[in-house]
Amino acid sequence: MSSVEDLIRAEDAGQRLKYVCFWGHEPRHDGRIGASCLSQWWPAEFTVDGLVFPTAEHFMMHRKALLFGDEDTAARILRARHPNEAKNLGREVRGYDEEVWRASRFDLVVAGNLAKFGQHALLGRYLLGTADRVLVEASPLDRIWGIGLAADDERTASPRTWLGSNLLGFVLMAVREQLVGASLIGGREKRDITILDHDRGWARRFRVERSRIRKALGDNALRIDHIGSTAVPGLAAKPVVDIQVSVADANREETYLPQLEAAGYHLRVRQPDHRMVRTAEFDVHVHICPTGGKWERDHLLFRDWLRTSSADRLAYEKLKRDLATRDWFDMNQYAEAKGDLIDEILGRAEHWAARTAWSVDHPR
Structure with missing residues (x-):
């Protein structure tokens, strides 16, 4: 769906629409990524054609200036310290033509957000996790890129009563679908989720697969770790063994991917600084x-803390069992639904790590 009219037709046809409303660019008080990352003003530096853009708003206004041949203003926009400054400079573009801008603006903003979410793995994961939900810029001040209403306005509940076009929401949904094609090899997957009591055979399976990976990669695998719920004794889990392989540069696929594919694994996920391959049976x-990155550290810390904390282990298992009873559009939506609790647990794990001098090389 790419317009308010499309949403109204879907609503009239009886389709139950679910929404993610956003407005503002401030991070959550606990520092976790939330819907505010969808804002054009969210600080997430990215690079396009050798130029560095502090925000998607900078990119939009820079491309607007170039569209009309105003290279001086484009250069000033790149130097802008705040997205509001970039926005105001965009209003000063010389030679501006409304019809030309209307015909070009959607694709330009899509390009900027593809770079933003494509170059930041955590942001990309959040966007993919919104699955089939309608993204809504609930700005009471903007009737072009937003809906002209605040999130708590009762009229926000139906596109029929919106006051704006929600162009940014439709941009982000288009970006989301392009990211699905680029990062999820084979597209979205809707699969049944089954949570089983912990099985000691999962540790044995890890050892078998570790040997298989070591044989395939040799010294290119700097470390191989059992992660995820199947690595935590006593914790119920999906019967899928997660293994983390640390390499010098995950973006240099030629150093590991052909070898893993030759060993029988199949590429499923391609994201910045992260790839995921799996067995044909989907059980590994x-x-x-x-090596040395946030992905490596967070997964090892999360595992080690759950091995230590019975309270968080029980809370995590309870959530997973509850989520498994629901119907999910795809597996990414299920994974995103666990995000808030995972972030809470990681916060407690960080305090524990500081108290105990835990580190990737010296776990406790």
């Missing part, structure tokens, strides 16, 4: 990440 997922 192998995550490749750079």
Whole structure:
């Protein structure tokens, strides 16, 4: 769906629409990524054609200036310290033509957000996790890129009563679908989720797969770790063994991907600093990440803390069992639904790591 009219037709046809409303660009108080990352003003530096853009708003206004041949203003926009400054400079573009801008603006903003979400794995994961939900810029001040209403306005509940076109929401939904094609090899998957009591055979399966990976990669695998719920004794889990392989540079696929594919694994996920391959039976997922990076550390810390904390282990299992009873558009939506609790648990794990001098090289 790419317009308010499309949404109204879907609503009239009886389709139950679910929404994610956003407005503003401030991070959550706990520092976790939320819907505000969808804002054009969210600070997420990215590079396009050798130029660095502090925000998607900078990109939009820079491309607007270039569209009309105003290279001086384009250069000033790149130097703008705040997205509001970039926005105001965009209003000063010389030679502006409304019809030309209307014909070009959607594709330009799509290009900027593809770079933003494509170059930041955590942002990309959040966007993909919104699955089939309608993204809505609930701005009471903007009737072009937003809906002209605040999120708590009762009229926000139906596109029939919106006051704006929600162009940014439709841009982000278009970006989401392009990211699905680029990062999820084979597209979205809707699969049944089954949570089983912990099985000691999962540790044995890890050891078998570790040997298989070591044989395939040799010294290119700097470390191979059992991660995820199947690596935590006593924790119920999906019967999928997650393995983390640390390499020098996860973006250099030629150093590991052909070897893993020759060993029988199949590429499923391609994201910045993260790849995932899996067995043909989908019962082993192998995550490749750079050594010393956030992905490596967070997954090892999460595992070790759950091995220590019975309270968080029980809370995490309870959530997973509850989520498994629901119907999910795809597996990414299920994974995103666990995000808030995972972030809470990681916060407690960080305090534990500081108290105990835990580190990737010296776990406790």
